[in-house]
Amino acid sequence: xxxxxxxxxxxxxxxxxxxxxxxxxxxxxxxxxxxxxxxxxxxxxxxxxxxxxxxxxxxxxxxxxxxxxxxxxxxxxxxxxxxxxxxxxxxxxxxxxxxxxxxxxxxxxxxxxxxxxxxxxxxxxxxxxxxxxxxxxxxxxxxxxxxxxxxxxxxxxxxxxxxxxxxxxxxxxxxxxxxxxxxxxxxxxxxxxxxxxxxxxxxxxxxxxxxxxxxxxxxxxxxxxxxxxxxxxxxxxxxxxxxxxxxxxxxxxxxxxxxxxxxxxxxxxxxxxxxxxxxxxxxxxxxxxxxxxxxxxxxxxxxxxxxxxxxxxxxxxxxxxxxxxxxxxxxxxxxxxxxxxxxxxxxxxxxxxxxxxxxxxxxxxxxxxxxxxxxxxxxxxxxxxxxxxxxxxxxxxxxxxxxxxxxxxxxxxxxxxxxxxxxxxxxxxxxxxxxxxxxxxxxxxxxxxxxxxxxxxxxxxxxxxxxxxxxxxxxxxxxxxxxxxxxxxxxxxxxxxxxxxxxxxxxxxxxxxxxxxxxxxxxxxxxxxxxxxxxxxxxxxxxxxxxxxxxxxxxxxxxxxxxxxxxxxxxxxxxxxxxxxxxxxxxxxxxxxxxxxxxxxxxxxxxxxxxxxxxxxxxxxxxxxxxxxxxxxxxxxxxxxxxxxxxxxxxxxxxxxxxxxxxxxxxxxxxxxxxxxxxxxxxxxxxx
Numbered sequence: 001x002x003x004x005x006x007x008x009x010x011x012x013x014x015x016x017x018x019x020x021x022x023x024x025x026x027x028x029x030x031x032x033x034x035x036x037x038x039x040x041x042x043x044x045x046x047x048x049x050x051x052x053x054x055x056x057x058x059x060x061x062x063x064x065x066x067x068x069x070x071x072x073x074x075x076x077x078x079x080x081x082x083x084x085x086x087x088x089x090x091x092x093x094x095x096x097x098x099x100x101x102x103x104x105x106x107x108x109x110x111x112x113x114x115x116x117x118x119x120x121x122x123x124x125x126x127x128x129x130x131x132x133x134x135x136x137x138x139x140x141x142x143x144x145x146x147x148x149x150x151x152x153x154x155x156x157x158x159x160x161x162x163x164x165x166x167x168x169x170x171x172x173x174x175x176x177x178x179x180x181x182x183x184x185x186x187x188x189x190x191x192x193x194x195x196x197x198x199x200x201x202x203x204x205x206x207x208x209x210x211x212x213x214x215x216x217x218x219x220x221x222x223x224x225x226x227x228x229x230x231x232x233x234x235x236x237x238x239x240x241x242x243x244x245x246x247x248x249x250x251x252x253x254x255x256x257x258x259x260x261x262x263x264x265x266x267x268x269x270x271x272x273x274x275x276x277x278x279x280x281x282x283x284x285x286x287x288x289x290x291x292x293x294x295x296x297x298x299x300x301x302x303x304x305x306x307x308x309x310x311x312x313x314x315x316x317x318x319x320x321x322x323x324x325x326x327x328x329x330x331x332x333x334x335x336x337x338x339x340x341x342x343x344x345x346x347x348x349x350x351x352x353x354x355x356x357x358x359x360x361x362x363x364x365x366x367x368x369x370x371x372x373x374x375x376x377x378x379x380x381x382x383x384x385x386x387x388x389x390x391x392x393x394x395x396x397x398x399x400x401x402x403x404x405x406x407x408x409x410x411x412x413x414x415x416x417x418x419x420x421x422x423x424x425x426x427x428x429x430x431x432x433x434x435x436x437x438x439x440x441x442x443x444x445x446x447x448x449x450x451x452x453x454x455x456x457x458x459x460x461x462x463x464x465x466x467x468x469x470x471x472x473x474x475x476x477x478x479x480x481x482x483x484x485x486x487x488x489x490x491x492x493x494x495x496x497x498x499x500x501x502x503x504x505x506x507x508x509x510x511x512x513x514x515x516x517x518x519x520x521x522x523x524x525x526x527x528x529x530x531x532x533x534x535x536x537x538x539x540x541x542x543x544x545x546x547x548x549x550x551x552x553x554x555x556x557x558x559x560x561x562x563x564x565x566x567x568x569x570x571x572x573x574x575x576x577x578x579x580x581x582x583x584x585x586x587x588x589x590x591x592x593x594x595x596x597x598x599x600x601x602x603x604x605x606x607x608x609x610x611x612x613x614x615x616x617x618x619x620x621x622x623x624x625x626x627x628x629x630x631x632x633x634x635x636x637x638x639x640x641x642x643x644x645x646x647x648x649x650x651x652x653x654x655x656x657x658x659x660x661x662x663x664x665x666x667x668x669x670x671x672x673x674x675x676x677x678x679x680x681x682x683x684x685x686x687x688x
Contacts, residue, residue, distance in 0.1 A: 065123025187211020
């Protein structure tokens, strides 16, 4: 069986840069899946993509499927012969196999003996299998939005122009999207516009590179990164290379060339975030900072041509960016003519959610929640209330209407200009923190109160109108809001009860259609998010379930228990004690035990049960102050010493004694043992 390289390439008009990775990966995955299903051996698959092409290269691909032995089963032996002569069933089966009855074999199975036939089936060639595989893969690509062009009925993300299908040096006779496969590809639109004949599938990358095309996405990104850093070094500046921007820019060029331009220093009077947003969102420029982290009046653009006169390209970009920055300056100057507070009435006409009212309605609810939280965490109540009142005012400013990603940031700038208290201004930006699981939380107490109040109101309100998230739908980002609340309470070390917070939030809503059981519903949903939260710290599902089994409603306390259980699970004694607790739980659940943990020492008969009673009593004295202090890890470490007396008890003592009083006394002893561990978690949930 020969092996060679397969190359498939689809050429098109410029594809959407943000969809390029998904399209490329899906193309490669589809071909790989097809080869695996066809059982054609191969070594590796590589995906390539530029704005004008999607390509897949399969290395070490066998030229055909392996031959295989096919076994067919016919009628049962009893039905195949009658008086030693073959029946019509046997003869019909033989004819279907193309042989005589004498050439059939006997197949022994659990259900008896059957007539059968084995034959060698020749594997089909790559040339025969690839056309359909390619067609199916291209049809199933995750195209964001299809289009048609000309009079063609073909649909794709962009008009397609060429199709390459090579196995080694041979063209595969394939057709897809109205194109006939060939060995013809094209290089850079400007530097190498003529058709290129690929001699062999192995020469794909080098041939394109000679034609000013870097088809490897990672190489192209790395070249852009290196060029941006080199340009920044020349300017004695620090380049900020945003990951998402780098991916998008690499999807816009085939032959990247970094060039540095400048803009008027007067624009630096505008907040840097405004200028950066304009440069990134509109022009896809990388910005530069000085050693103090301040924005420099410079930008780096990635050109798709290696110009003989780069200054002309730079000048063109400088002309384009000037009106963009002028717009940002205009928005900033216009917004500053009014205070944030003067915009509060505008929130009455901005809908938060149709059933939950306007942003002004939300602010009124948030005020009550933030006031309660501020009182609990010793924050300035007046500042918290002021922060709530101003929190959404920047949403109606010109700057945020143009650049929504600046919400909160512009609120802080405008509040500082208006002379608002420092922590109020800071809170306006911090209200959106954390934006994701590992993001920073608000540092100010005012910011924490505002961020918590805003999320809690949204959670209760959206659940209350019956729009809780589903597996595929979470339009109000309630999962993120829940994890944000947990992170603020845990990382901020705020010992607040989540049920109490939700009760306060629910009290601010009137007439919610799903009001019955609302708080418990939201509480359950939020505590269930600890499963995902714990994964960030390497906490397993079993550890989560061990803590979740307890009625813990303070997230800070919940997190401390999770970490303690994680540490305990690493101990040698953990598995044995988990198994013992599981056994205790099973015994107590099956017996008519009243739950009492009061042990009558006079009824302790065996040495092992007296030893366990002494050990449990000593542990109760030792761990009580640890439980009170929330030092669950040290408490579990102390309880780990119970392993030996517990093992001895189960080895030497019959729990279900004939004497009713003795039996109930032993059950009480086990209940007291279980109660010790349940002060932290139900460790019977841990692996045993």
